[in-house]
Each structure stands twice: as structure tokens, then as C-alpha cells.
Amino acid sequence: MGTIIDDSPPEADQTGLFMTTFPVGPLQCNCTIIGDRTSGEALVVDPGGDGQLILDTLVDHGLSRVVRIIHTHAHFDHFLAAGHVQAEAAKRCGCAVPIGLHKEDKPLWDNLEAQCARFSIPYTPPPPVDDWLADEEELTLPGCPTLKGVALHTPGHTPGSMSFYFEAQKLLVAGDTLFRGSIGRTDLWGGDYAAIERSIKQRLYTLDEATEVITGHGPLTTLGFEMRHNGFVTA
Numbered sequence: 001m002g003t004i005i006d007d008s009p010p011e012a013d014q015t016g017l018f019m020t021t022f023p024v025g026p027l028q029c030n031c032t033i034i035g036d037r038t039s040g041e042a043l044v045v046d047p048g049g050d051g052q053l054i055l056d057t058l059v060d061h062g063l064s065r066v067v068r069i070i071h072t073h074a075h076f077d078h079f080l081a082a083g084h085v086q087a088e089a090a091k092r093c094g095c096a097v098p099i100g101l102h103k104e105d106k107p108l109w110d111n112l113e114a115q116c117a118r119f120s121i122p123y124t125p126p127p128p129v130d131d132w133l134a135d136e137e138e139l140t141l142p143g144c145p146t147l148k149g150v151a152l153h154t155p156g157h158t159p160g161s162m163s164f165y166f167e168a169q170k171l172l173v174a175g176d177t178l179f180r181g182s183i184g185r186t187d188l189w190g191g192d193y194a195a196i197e198r199s200i201k202q203r204l205y206t207l208d209e210a211t212e213v214i215t216g217h218g219p220l221t222t223l224g225f226e227m228r229h230n231g232f233v234t235a
């Protein structure tokens, strides 16, 4: 079903914090769940399809409360299941489940129908975004003090592309900004090669090089490997 990055937290971690990532949807976007078994809370990143698989994975790990659904960017393959997951997750916990995105990707979010048409993919209207993510915004789970993430605005692949960094866990969710040995394309709407290069060099390659990178598609990597071997942007 996908790669379990850390399914058996070290004994020192009393919180039951863990992360899992697995490919979903028509373009096999890597969806990530960061959860805490103790509090039952979770962040869901990039629900790009297969909503039922995402919901089942939450149940399998005892995660009954999705605190936020956040998106690295608004290409259709990263949010096709946002509405399904939001609706079901809200029912389960009886609370609101906000949908997060950087404001500069709003035109893409609002343009889902056309994005789907181009790939002949059935369209259902996405829920409204109600959690506009800002650069340097904290990402936390209220019941899990050891998780302290930050949202980094890393434009270039799209104007509102973000990367989510969890320093203590040495984990970066990079979306389509960085791939193993490659970078995101910049020839689509709003793409900007100079910007993606700047984002990677100034925002990502300045982080701990031991950080594991969950890419938007395909294999995971580390920042250190990309700093030295990436064919497009080296440190």
C-alpha cells in the first residue's frame, strides 16, 4: 500500500508520532499522513485521489481527528480527493476540517474543471479553501507537542507552491518542487524557473542535509543527496 517511513517510533517518543506516505490518484501523487496515535490527530498532505484509501489508512492507524488537510500546491493531481476526505473526516470527528493552500495558487484551485478536462479525468467541484497558508506558518497537532512543523513558500513550480518542514523529525514534504535527481516543471501556468531555483537553493538547501524528502511523485530522497547530485539545482 505504500511506504511506511517510520511505523515504529523510538521508545523515547512517548507521543506515538508517525508518518506514512503512499501514491494516490491518476498521477500517483505521494499523499502523506502525519499522525499521532496517542491523541488520534493527523495532518493530511496532498490528498490527490483515492479518498477511501486515505480514510482507511487513517482508521488503520487509529487517527480519528484530521486537524488540517494541507496542499503543497493546486495542481489537480494533489487535491482531487480533498472534498471526499474533508467530508468524511469531519463526520468522524464531528468537527470542521480546514482545507489549506497558499493564496497564490487560488487561480489553479478555482480552475480544477479545466485541469481535469485536459487529462480527461472526471470532475467534482472541490471544497472552498478556508485556511490560507502563509510563509513560515506553524504546522502542529494540538495534542502532540513534539511535532513542530513550518510551511515554507517555495514558488516556481506554481506561484503558491509550498514545502512543509518538520525539523525535529528531519522530514520535508516538497510537493512538485523537488524530485529525486530532478525538479518540478516550470512550463505550466504560473511556472518560473528562476523562482524554483531560488526556492530550492535558498529555502531547501539551507535546511539540515540529513532531512528525508517526500517528493510529489516517485521515490523519496534526502536533501544531502540532492545538494550534491541533483541534475538541475545543486547547492
Ligand SMILES: [Zn+2]
Binding pocket: 073, 075, 157, 176
Ligand atoms: Zn504539480
Ligand SMILES: [Zn+2]
Binding pocket: 027, 029, 075, 077, 078, 176, 216, 217
Ligand atoms: Zn504533481
